[in-house]
Amino acid sequence: MIRILLAEDQALVRGAIATLLDFEDDFEVVAAAGDGAEAVKLAMTLQPDVALIDIEMPKVSGLEVVEQLRTRVPTCKCIVVTTFARPGYMQRAVKAGACGYLLKDAQVEELAAAIRRIVAGERVMSPALMVAAMESANPLTEREIQVLRLAATGQTTRELARALSLSEGTVRNYLSEVFSKLNASSRQEAIKIAEAQGWI
Structure with a gap:
């Protein structure tokens, strides 16, 4: 029996996924969390085989949940299940320790097959996103x-310098390099481009 933890902040979606997975004879949904902090706590207590994790959740983000479970519950395989078809998010999820990255528009049969493959030691990523990545x-x-992630919070160059223990000139140099690489003419445009790709 494969024991599964769901981490999804939308109650309707969480309930639907749990119901669909429970139809599979070899699956048992042992818990469902509505936020990232609850997901980590439940995983540490219940030690599930697999955690299905949404990216955007209250308190602790899905990517942070993946990172925490990698060290706190290393036997638990993390699969990100999200609406975000962004290559950058997938790259960050893999770097955090996710074994799978699937989109919510996948069929339940695809999700079930992916869970079994990941438990068997494989990695499963959305094919379309692999190409885009x-x-x-x-x-x-x-x-x-x-620097760009902090800039996205609205901090001034002086505040960024203080937060990062850098000089204002160094911060400006970093931002200038970012603008050049992203072909952006302003901080706002650079942030928009990076967010659209899932890089920040």
């Missing part, structure tokens, strides 16, 4: 991503 590799460095 190869075509649109993230050109930004980790530091540039960090």
Whole structure:
């Protein structure tokens, strides 16, 4: 029996997935969490075989849940199930430790087959996103991503410099490099491009 934890903030979607998976003879949905913090807590307590995790959840994001479970519940295989068809999100999910990345428009048979394959030791990624990921590799460095992610919160250059323990000139240099790589003319445009790709 494959024991499954669901982490999905929309109650209707959470209930529908749980019901559909329970029809499978070799699956048991042992818990369903409505936010990321609850998902981590339940996983640590119940030690499921698989966790199906949405990306955007309250308290703790899905990507953070994947990262935490990799160290706290290493036997649990994490599968991101999301509406976000963004190559950058998939790349970040894999880097965080996800064994699968599937879109919510997949058929339940596809999801069930993916769960079984992942439990058997495979990785399963959305084929369409795999192609898109190869075509649109993230050109930004980790530091540039960090600067842009903080800039997206609305902080000024001075505030960014203070938060990152850098000089204002260095922050401006990082932003200038980001603009160049993304072919953006402003901070807002760079943020919009990076968010659309799932890079920040």
